[in-house]
Amino acid sequence: MKTGGRFSSAFSFSWSHNITDNQWYGNYTDSANVNHYTFAHLDQYTTSATVRLNYTFTPNVSLQAYMQPFISKGTYTDVRQLSATPRAGAYDDRYSAYADTSVTNGPGGFNFKEFQSNLVFRWEYKPGSTLFVVWNEGKQGSTPLEGTASFGGDFRDLMKLHPANTVIVKMSYWLNW
Numbered sequence: 001m002k003t004g005g006r007f008s009s010a011f012s013f014s015w016s017h018n019i020t021d022n023q024w025y026g027n028y029t030d031s032a033n034v035n036h037y038t039f040a041h042l043d044q045y046t047t048s049a050t051v052r053l054n055y056t057f058t059p060n061v062s063l064q065a066y067m068q069p070f071i072s073k074g075t076y077t078d079v080r081q082l083s084a085t086p087r088a089g090a091y092d093d094r095y096s097a098y099a100d101t102s103v104t105n106g107p108g109g110f111n112f113k114e115f116q117s118n119l120v121f122r123w124e125y126k127p128g129s130t131l132f133v134v135w136n137e138g139k140q141g142s143t144p145l146e147g148t149a150s151f152g153g154d155f156r157d158l159m160k161l162h163p164a165n166t167v168i169v170k171m172s173y174w175l176n177w
Contacts (some may be wrong), residue, residue: 010052018044022095025079028103034128037082038098040107044074047151060124067117071154073146109146112160115139128174136166 023042029035048070056062081098088094098104121133139161149157 008054012047012050016046038079040076041078042074046072063124064120073111075146076107079104079107104153108144111143113141115158125150130172134168138164143171148176
């Protein structure tokens with residue numbers, strides 16, 4: 001959206017539901033020092049949005065904002081190990097049961113949240129010479145279970161996370177010899 005040439009904005013939203021039957025789950029070594037490569041069924045939901053806002057005060061001064069929340073959560077089931085014939089023609093023959101019930105019973109899931117934002121102030125104080133002031137905020141959190149919160153609940157939890165803030169100042173000066 002663009003209004004009057006000074007303000008522009010863009011918004012995009014993404015939602016996906018992915019089901020994967022052969023997601024790598026983990027590598028485990030048993031008491032006989034044998035490695036077991038495990039895979040699981042994964043049911044995953046991912047939601048993200050991107051917001052961009054731009055405002056030009058004058059041709060030499062502008063302000064840009066960018067925000068992106070991202071939430072991905074999933075549940076693992078049917079943990080099994082790679083069989084002795086991982087390239088077998090029949091799909092089911094590529095995997096075999098994994099006997100360690102501490103891994104296969106209630107394998108859990110994940111709930112990953114991330115928020116990134118930038119605010120950029122630009123001032124061209126002389127032709128070819130520019131000052132940039134950038135503020136970046138990042139938040140990130142993860143839990144080992146999908147959880148029961150809706151997208152709104154996950155978003156509220158994301159906004160409560162402690163941010164990592166960074167301020168950067170860049171100044172360039174054009175030398176005309």
